Amino acid sequence: MASVSRLEAEIRAKRFSAVAKAPAVTALKDVHLSVAAGEFVCILGPSGCGKTTLLNIVAGLERDYEGQVTFPDCNEHRPSIGYVFQQPRLLPWRTIEQNLRLVLRPTQDAATILQELLTATGLWDFRHAYPERLSLGMSRRVALARAFAVEPALLLLDEPFVSLDEGTADRLRQLLLKIWEQRPATVLFVTHDSREAAMLADRVIVMTPAPGTIQANIRLDMPRVQRTGPVLAALRQRILDPQMPGLLGQVDSGTPFPLRQ
Amino acid sequence: MTSGLRRQSIAIAALIALWQLAAIFVDTRKLPSPRTVMLALGQAMADGALPYHVGVTLGRVAISFILSMLVGIGIGILLGRRPRLDQLFNGCLGLLLNVPVLVLIVLCYVWLGLTETAAILAVTLNKIPLVAVTVREGARALNPEYLEMAEVFRFGRTKTLRHVILPELAPYIFAAARSGLALIWKIVLVVEAFGRSNGVGFQINTDFHNFDVPDILAYTIAFITIIQLIEFAVMRPIERRVNQWRR
Numbered sequence: 001m002a003s004v005s006r007l008e009a010e011i012r013a014k015r016f017s018a019v020a021k022a023p024a025v026t027a028l029k030d031v032h033l034s035v036a037a038g039e040f041v042c043i044l045g046p047s048g049c050g051k052t053t054l055l056n057i058v059a060g061l062e063r064d065y066e067g068q069v070t071f072p073d074c075n076e077h078r079p080s081i082g083y084v085f086q087q088p089r090l091l092p093w094r095t096i097e098q099n100l101r102l103v104l105r106p107t108q109d110a111a112t113i114l115q116e117l118l119t120a121t122g123l124w125d126f127r128h129a130y131p132e133r134l135s136l137g138m139s140r141r142v143a144l145a146r147a148f149a150v151e152p153a154l155l156l157l158d159e160p161f162v163s164l165d166e167g168t169a170d171r172l173r174q175l176l177l178k179i180w181e182q183r184p185a186t187v188l189f190v191t192h193d194s195r196e197a198a199m200l201a202d203r204v205i206v207m208t209p210a211p212g213t214i215q216a217n218i219r220l221d222m223p224r225v226q227r228t229g230p231v232l233a234a235l236r237q238r239i240l241d242p243q244m245p246g247l248l249g250q251v252d253s254g255t256p257f258p259l260r261q
Numbered sequence: 262m263t264s265g266l267r268r269q270s271i272a273i274a275a276l277i278a279l280w281q282l283a284a285i286f287v288d289t290r291k292l293p294s295p296r297t298v299m300l301a302l303g304q305a306m307a308d309g310a311l312p313y314h315v316g317v318t319l320g321r322v323a324i325s326f327i328l329s330m331l332v333g334i335g336i337g338i339l340l341g342r343r344p345r346l347d348q349l350f351n352g353c354l355g356l357l358l359n360v361p362v363l364v365l366i367v368l369c370y371v372w373l374g375l376t377e378t379a380a381i382l383a384v385t386l387n388k389i390p391l392v393a394v395t396v397r398e399g400a401r402a403l404n405p406e407y408l409e410m411a412e413v414f415r416f417g418r419t420k421t422l423r424h425v426i427l428p429e430l431a432p433y434i435f436a437a438a439r440s441g442l443a444l445i446w447k448i449v450l451v452v453e454a455f456g457r458s459n460g461v462g463f464q465i466n467t468d469f470h471n472f473d474v475p476d477i478l479a480y481t482i483a484f485i486t487i488i489q490l491i492e493f494a495v496m497r498p499i500e501r502r503v504n505q506w507r508r
Contacts, residue, residue, distance in 0.1 A: 059413050083413045089406050093428040093506045102424055103414040130506040150414060 004186050005079040005153035007035040007058065011067035013211075014053055026211035027053045028065070033205060033214070037073060040180070040187040042201035044194060044239065050212030051190040052086070055156045058188060059083055074153065080105075082147030082185070084160040088139040090131040096142050097127040100149050108151065117145040120179055137168045141175070148179055155185040159192065173199060177224060198235040199227055206239065293475040301475035302483060310464070311483055318460040319487065321449045325384040326441060332385070333392025334434060338426065340393065341400020357390040366452050375456040384448045391444070392437040399433030400426075431503050438496065446488055 014028040027050040035041050043051050056062040058069055059081055071079050090099050097114060104110050118124040121141040131139055140160060147155055157176075161169040173196065180187065191197055197204045198220065206216040218239055227235060277295055284294040293301075305311035340347040340354075366383040373379035403426060411421045427434070453462025461480050468476045 056409075061409050061412060081413055083410070085406070085410065087406065089410045091407065091424060091428070093431075093503075094424060102416065102420065105415075132506065146414075 004037040004184050005071045006037045006073050007033075007069070007071055007154060007186060007188070009033050009054075009058055009067070009069045011054070011057060011065055011069075013067070014050065014057065014062070014065040028057075029211040029213050031207075031212060031214055035186055035188065037186055038184050040189065040200060040202045042189045042191055042197035042204045043207060044191055044197045044204050045207030045212065046192055046209050049207045049209040051192075051207065052158050054212065055083075055158050055188060055190055058154075059156055071154070079153035080150050082150050082152030082155045084140075084143050084147045084155075084157040086158045086160070086162065088131070088136075088143040090139060090142055090146075092131050095128050095130055096123055096134075099131070099142060100146050103146055103150050105150070113149055113151075117149055117179075121145045121175065137164055137172065140164065140172060144172070144176060144179070148183055148185075151183065152185045155180070155187045157187070157189045159190055161196070169196075176200070194236045194239045195232065198232055198239055199224070204239050290472070291474060293478065297475045298478045298482065301473075302479035305476065305479055305483075311480065314459060314461050314464045314480070315483060315487065318446070318449055318453065318462065318484070321381060321384070321453070321460065322442075322446050325381050325388065325449065326438075326445050328381070329385045329388035329392055329445070330434075330438060330441065333389045333437065334396050334430075336389065336393040337396025337433075338400045338430070341397040341403070347397070354390050354393060357386070358394065362387050362448055362451065366448075366455055370456045377457075380449075380452045380457055383452050384445055387448050388441055388445055392441060395437040395440075396430060396433050399430040403429055428503070435496075435500050435503075439492075442488065442492065442496070446484065 009031065011028050011031040013026060013030075015024060015026050018024040031050075031054060033041075043054065045051055053062060057065055060069075060078055090096075091102070094102065097118070100114055100117065101110060104113065114127075115124075118127050121144060123138065123141055123145065126134065126138065131142065134142065144160065147157070160176075161172050164172065177200065189197075189200060201220055204216075204218045204220065205214055206218070207213065208215045220235060220238075222231065222235065280292075281295055284292050289297070302311070336350075340350060365386050369379040369383035369386070373382065407425050407429065408421070411425050416425065449460070450462035450465065453460035454466040455462075457463050461484055464480055465477050468474075468480075
């Protein structure tokens with residue numbers, strides 16, 4: 001099993017040059033983040049604050065930026081990465097099982113991994129179906145299973161549960177936590193939903209929009225099972241208003257602050 | 262029998278009736294009756310000439326088709342994905358697209374002699390730009406989301422080509438293949454008439470010199486039938502298989 005990976009990202013600036021009639025924008029500015037191995041970090045911010053750009057830089061999809069991303073414990077250039085995109089991005093011309101099989105490395109035990117993940121996500125009976133047959137909630141489960149199938153040292157999730165009804169989204173969040181407990185990975189989870197962040201994260205990084213900078217960095221020590229009802233509401237309040245003193249979360253920093261731990 | 266097939270059969274029957282009717286009024290040497298043509302067809306089948314020439318032509322069609330599809334798809338993907346290369350070669354492609362079929366055939370024979378290689382090359386060069394242009398359209402429109410997914414999950418070149426790019430290009434490839442088959446067999450016949458001593462094109466050229474219209478029509482009917490059979494028995498099932506994920 002691949003070991004989990006520490007992550008150091010030091011992004012001084014990410015600019016998008018002017019295209020057609022859209023003006024040039026600075027998407028990210030002075031975003032420094034340091035994520036411990038096995039830590040679950042939520043990146044919270046309104047749309048357009050460069051959250052997806054940040055994930056793409058970490059994933060290596062976006063190479064044109066000032067700064068650097070390193071994985072200190074990783075002996076390869078880049079650890080194995082599982083990415084759950086905002087849209088499931090399943091290959092529609094391949095069955096569910098083929099979609100998962102395609103991401104596996106030759107050294108992995110395909111049969112066991114497929115069986116475990118397809119069972120855990122409740123997709124075993126649908127393994128020979130094509131993605132177009134599935135509901136959005138099911139497609140998202142496939143995308144989740146695919147990301148875990150590579151036994152990722154680093155798991156990136158980009159608003160993976162948006163446009164689902166709240167009940168389905170909650171079940172998927174629990175599923176994510178359940179699989180993650182059995183298959184540890186360092187997690188960067190992007191969301192605009194403070195409730196979701198409060199439910200899932202070890203630490204929440206709040207970002208400001210345009211250009212995206214880090215506004216606050218909030219550690220949540222409360223065990224996840226206790227994060228329901230009023231406790232969850234209070235945690236959420238803490239995330240939304242980090243200046244307010246409280247007992248439920250420790251605030252590490254205020255406005256733009258390069259983070260080092 | 263499906264209603265579509267029934268209508269097609271009715272149309273063909275009507276065409277034969279019209280032909281029969283016309284044959285009554287026109288000089289029979291210029292337009293022989295369906296019966297005469299069928300007799301010629303039976304004769305050519307019996308003496309083995311037709312199977313031989315049709316077989317030779319089909320072989321040339323198959324080789325040219327496969328070659329032009331492979332090269333055309335390769336060029337199309339490359340140009341569709343690399344805008345700079347595309348700008349560089351766009352002119353060449355346009356030029357090749359607009360060279361008359363006949364010029365390419367004559368030049369190939371002049372440069373390479375009346376050889377099999379020249380014949381195949383002439384047909385292939387005629388078809389490649391058409392395949393390339395069609396596939397290039399598709400390659401330009403490839404969904405970047407799938408390519409990013411393939412990159413993050415480290416598909417590598419071969420896997421990306423096989424599981425992402427080619428399936429996504431399938432509709433364009435089928436369009437090129439469908440029009441390709443129709444075009445290629447027509448060009449093959451011209452190439453054969455010009456510089457080969459066997460094949461349907463050669464036979465029709467001989468018939469032309471002998472003014473043997475029944476034989477010309479017999480070969481034409483035989484060949485059209487076979488090409489239609491290939492379309493129904495080979496191309497369609499493949500297309501259906503590749504498209505089974507669409508619902």
